[in-house]
Amino acid sequence: MAHADEVEVLHWWTSGGEAAALDVLKKDLESKGVTWKDMPVAGGGGEAAMTALRARVTAGNPPTAVQALGFDITDWAKQGTLGDLNEVATAEGWDNVIPAALQNFSKYDGKWIAAPVNVHSTNWVWINKAALDAAGGKAPETWDEMVVVLDKMKANGITPLAHGGQAWQEATMFDAVVLSMGPDFYKASMIDLDPAALSGDKMVEVFNRMAKLRSYVDDNFSGRDWNLASAMVIEGKGGMQMMGDWAKGEFLKAGKKPGVDFVCIRFPGTQGAVTFNSDQFMMFKVGEDKQKAQLLMASAIENPSFQSAFNVVKGSVPARTDVPNDAFDDCGKKGMADLAEANTKGTLMGSMAHGHAAPAAVKNAVYDVVTRHFNGEMDSAAAAAALAEAVAAAKG
Numbered sequence: 001m002a003h004a005d006e007v008e009v010l011h012w013w014t015s016g017g018e019a020a021a022l023d024v025l026k027k028d029l030e031s032k033g034v035t036w037k038d039m040p041v042a043g044g045g046g047e048a049a050m051t052a053l054r055a056r057v058t059a060g061n062p063p064t065a066v067q068a069l070g071f072d073i074t075d076w077a078k079q080g081t082l083g084d085l086n087e088v089a090t091a092e093g094w095d096n097v098i099p100a101a102l103q104n105f106s107k108y109d110g111k112w113i114a115a116p117v118n119v120h121s122t123n124w125v126w127i128n129k130a131a132l133d134a135a136g137g138k139a140p141e142t143w144d145e146m147v148v149v150l151d152k153m154k155a156n157g158i159t160p161l162a163h164g165g166q167a168w169q170e171a172t173m174f175d176a177v178v179l180s181m182g183p184d185f186y187k188a189s190m191i192d193l194d195p196a197a198l199s200g201d202k203m204v205e206v207f208n209r210m211a212k213l214r215s216y217v218d219d220n221f222s223g224r225d226w227n228l229a230s231a232m233v234i235e236g237k238g239g240m241q242m243m244g245d246w247a248k249g250e251f252l253k254a255g256k257k258p259g260v261d262f263v264c265i266r267f268p269g270t271q272g273a274v275t276f277n278s279d280q281f282m283m284f285k286v287g288e289d290k291q292k293a294q295l296l297m298a299s300a301i302e303n304p305s306f307q308s309a310f311n312v313v314k315g316s317v318p319a320r321t322d323v324p325n326d327a328f329d330d331c332g333k334k335g336m337a338d339l340a341e342a343n344t345k346g347t348l349m350g351s352m353a354h355g356h357a358a359p360a361a362v363k364n365a366v367y368d369v370v371t372r373h374f375n376g377e378m379d380s381a382a383a384a385a386a387l388a389e390a391v392a393a394a395k396g
Contacts (some may be wrong), residue, residue, distance in 0.1 A: 171366060
């Protein structure tokens with residue numbers, strides 16, 4: 001009897017919306033005669049999934065496909081454990097439609113090793129529409145305009161900035177503030193890790209602005225999960241949240257409409273640039289009997305109709321720039337247009353906070369300094385100096 005085509009998929013998409021989105025892919029493959037063997041490992045950031053994966057690879061029995069992010073993919077590629085998707089990538093012209101900034105992670109040594117599912121972008125601000133109207137009604141386009149809006153929200157008796165005190169949340173905000181100083185500065189400091197950029201006057205100003213943002217946060221912010229900060233904005237207890245586009249899912253789940261109940265803007269000063277993270281399925285080296293199913297899965301992931309169906313549910317945008325935007329809401333359409341523009345202009349850059357600008361050791365060093373400063377343990381000049389030192393030490 002012929003062995004049925006099967007893919008074993010390790011992932012951490014276990015929450016309602018994510019599981020529903022993944023089901024789209026599962027059903028698509030089943031229609032092509034490929035059986036899906038699910039290996040879910042709960043835990044939002046995927047740390048538990050990576051631990052489970054190491055054990056499988058060490059035992060010489062890797063899954064077919066594994067959800068992964070950024071430098072984790074590069075690390076596995078360096079170990080020579082990943083498969084080769086060039087056959088399907090070449091046939092389907094992935095090079096022409098997947099942004100170059102994503103290809104930096106999807107390819108290694110000229111070989112496609114992973115299929116990107118989506119692009120989440122991190123430099124968004126989500127604003128309660130009624131709170132904005134009460135504060136003058138104009139969405140801020142510059143830093144100074146944003147301070148005016150936040151001050152008015154404070155005067156109106158709500159928490160101007162809904163924020164959860166967790167290192168990655170502070171770092172998400174920090175990413176946007178760095179980017180607002182210009183894409184060149186973001187690249188020099190967060191991607192090239194240039195000591196002069198990390199410790200200079202512009203970085204001191206970044207920390208000054210972070211301290212200013214800290215003054216708009218409520219007293220109970222410490223340890224609050226990001227979705228609870230979103231809930232504050234949804235309920236009108238908070239004015240705005242600086243968070244990636246996964247926050248949009250919370251607004252939609254609560255029955256809120258973009259433009260009517262909430263407003264989505266790029267962090268003031270970052271218009272025309274995008275910091276991203278991208279979920280990808282990296283493909284491991286598997287026996288010949290499993291390669292056909294693996295290539296079918298890779299092809300199914302990049303299929304424009306799957307890219308549309310999945311990302312409408314997930315809140316992210318497609319990982320290819322040629323997918324029609326008809327099914328997306330206004331914030332999704334804006335996300336797609338912004339991505340295409342940034343891709344063309346060379347201002348699409350990996351998010352430091354989300355592991356797409358520098359390897360984990362550097363990211364964690366940045367987290368540490370940003371959070372210490374945010375919690376008032378050092379002033380802005382000391383923070384910039386500490387940042388340059390911490391990054392240099394982490395680079396080794």
